[in-house]
Amino acid sequence: MKNALSFVFILSIIFAQGQEKTRLSLEHYKNYEWTSNPTLSPDGEQILYSRTWINLVDDKRETDLWIMNKDGSTNRFFLKGSSGKWSPDGSKIAFTNKGESDGTNGTQIFVKYLGVEGEPTQITKLEKSPSSLEWSPDGQYIAFTMHVSSEPALKPKGVPKKPKGADWTKAPQVIDQVDYSQDRIGFIERGYRQLFIVSAEGGTARQITFGEYDDVSSGIAWSKDSKTILFSSYQKPEAEYARGQSNLYSVNINTLNVKELTSREGTESSPRVSPDGSKIAFVGSTFSKNFYNDRKMYIMDADGSNLKCVTSNLDQTPSSPFWSSNSLGVYFNVREFGQSNVYHANLKGNVKKITKGNHMLSMNDMVGADAVGTWSDPSNPSDIISFSTKKSNNINQLTKVNEDIFYNVEFGEVEEVTYESVDG
Template sequence: MKRFVVSISVLLIAFASIVVAQDSRRFTIAELLKVRRVGDPQVSPDGKSLAFAIGDVNFDANRTVTQLYVMPLAGEAEIKRLTSGDSSASGPRWSPDGKRIAYVTGGQIWIMDNDGNDKEQVTKISTGASGPVWSPDGKWIAFTSEVYPECTNEDCNRQKEEQAAKSKVKAHLTDRLLYRHWVEWRDVKRTHVFVIGSKGGEARDLTPGDFDAPPYAVAGDVDYAFSPDSKELAYLRNPDKVEAISTNSDIYIVPTVGGAAKNITVRNRGYEDSPIYTKDGKHVLYRSQATAAFEADRWRLMSYNRTTGAISELLRGFDLNVEDMVMTPDGSSIYFIAGERGLHPVYKVDSSGGTAQRILNNVFATNLQITPDGRTLVFAHSSLAAPPEIYRVHQDGSGLGPLTRINSEIMSPAGLKEAEEMEWTGALGGKVHGFLLKPMNFDPNRKYPLAVLIHGGPQSAWNNSWSYRWNPQVFTDAGYVVFMPNPRGSLGYGQQFVNEISADWGGKVFVDLKNGIAEVLRRNSYVDKSRIGGAGGSYGGYMVDWILGHNNDPRFKFKALVS
């Protein structure tokens, strides 16, 4: 938390020389941190209730504490809190009969009644447990734990944990690549998939060995799933010996009781993830990237035939990344989300394959769910002017509306304005897209400084969605016009646009950015061209440094640059 406050504060301090005074401040960093974090909606098996999570910043403890809630899916009723205390609770998952909810708290899997009563601890594992998934028959819960690969039982793992805690040696020695991911050491323990009886007992490691399942640098929220008969489980694993230069995460199938696992995607050398079984159990659906060792390839929707072993791509002529996907209860169709021009519209395709039909536009949808009757879709939606809330819409895309308004009291006084879309001509005559936000209390007769925010990745994008990190509204509140360009390399504009940054991080993308800034100045007389600042992190920081050493564009100069 302190790191975030310091980071965003440094940007604003660095830009202080180019900012103007504001008549009022309505959305400062402090206000941003008050915004409650709504997400992970889960529809009950009977379609009548919705469980979800809300995170609140605990300023005294310097962390975010998440708790679980439930409400009628019909809406217009009181939201009931299910968990409480100083420890976070997350990952609510309904039992198949809808009577109980599995969740994670204190690093272990717990189960409670659907009204929050009768809480019971299911796992008691020294290495912790997360990501609960119920088997369809309700007898098992799958989860992951970071264990010592040389250990074959809990006693061994516990002894290793105790020895590590008691050791006075804190130096870290490694002899392999991929030893760290962000701020975590990853070369001592491995993530494994376990199953445990839903009433507790001894946990069974389904993926023993010196590998991660699922691979931590690739996997989504939960990348394992039970078959409809609960007899087997699909999961991810990278079989290559040198994982640091490989993106070959394959899908394996293993019996729930343990045993030999089968690699069902061995022929593809790119990523696979997000396996789900079809309702009849005849196919496994998943996402796949075709190009080996390329993290930014297009995510395709694939189907594996469990009888013949045949693999087919389900979407014809679709040039966007497939994100969340759910199957209709009758198994006839698949709804999915795809990133497109800074949004996450919802699409539909026949389960046998075909052309995608967009059923919902102008949303940034995540955590897609479907009701058991197949009539309603539920998801989290946000924009650059509104934090995530849970929404519902009819299966045909009509009747869109919010189920929750958790942040209405915080956001209404702020009066945040929606972003404007911009398009301009970039390198080689190609069209480039981005977003522009005007400052608070905007007066077209005044002059305002411009903050150019450059996203990381580089194969990422600025989206019309809420961010708890690089939130442009903090800049607009401080008096800036904010420009958020998506130059080539950005996602949501087709795979060729993504590929055009490969081996050219400072070339065409630099032209895209310069032309975008010049176009902002040309179109908007209220922008003061003598007060332009640029900022970015990760690849955005790389590009800021590139600008520092290369920009000699006569159309504008930067007053401040922060990387």
């Protein structure tokens, strides 16, 4: 009996030692994962999201697509790739991943047919990496943006031609753009980001915007009839010198006719078309010489008329509009007091706070009253959540991607300290 008690005592000591808390360290970071871009299937029953992890062998980050039921059950790996987008009928998913293009491996657009055996279909062979994928409402096309290279008007003279196979110093570069380099990247290849479409079944991508200005710097949106695409740009002479300026435009995918929808002094971005196709919501700011100009949420008719600010009484900055299913209001994210939550504004400008909490919650998609987003707090970084826009305090955490590395980590206490600003 005495030996048995001694054995139990020893086991309890070992168990207690195994549960000792540790401090957060760089070793934990090697196994850290990020979640992002959760989207609901059109029927609202499944959630597709991106999961990023660190490849220690190749010293880089990699992203996979995961899928789960709307309640978080059956959470599983789906595909290698990122930027997943459901087709309007929910039968397909478009995404980006490494693919073949003229013998080189670059990022391409793929389509995975759900419920059908076989590998995803690569539908593009692009020279540059695509971004901002958006399905047309009729499911026939996928719009995206891509950098289009251009040559400077001036070229260096007197530079001898390099023999084939020679390993020379790089040739002189002619810089004639204001934005020619970027932190952590270096020199940026000359050119502009343009808008393209490609058939959802594959084929040659077709460029539909042109000119020496960047198109689609902050998201694109299709019209309800799938005939035009909305984008943010500044299509004026010497546009790169116009800081703090952008307008909303629409381009007809067949005629390539571009129409300017807004012409205010300031910025307009993140257009979103209402479900009934009658209105457009976007984020904008009025131009001033201040370094920072506060943004507001605006709504206008689909032709650009009847512009109205619906957050004039909100002393915070909105982002990422999402229309309610009845087209009578807009949901959006707001960062305030070290937190991020979701708000709603109706067409009259009445604003209501939807989620509450000391956290960073960003809404990413919604179907009906069901919404999904990303969530973190001081001790729980980067997870997927769901909530109903019709109920309060109903945030459901669906993933715990870092629980396996943080289960015995003792985080420091976080204390909120508030100071009064110069203007109160």
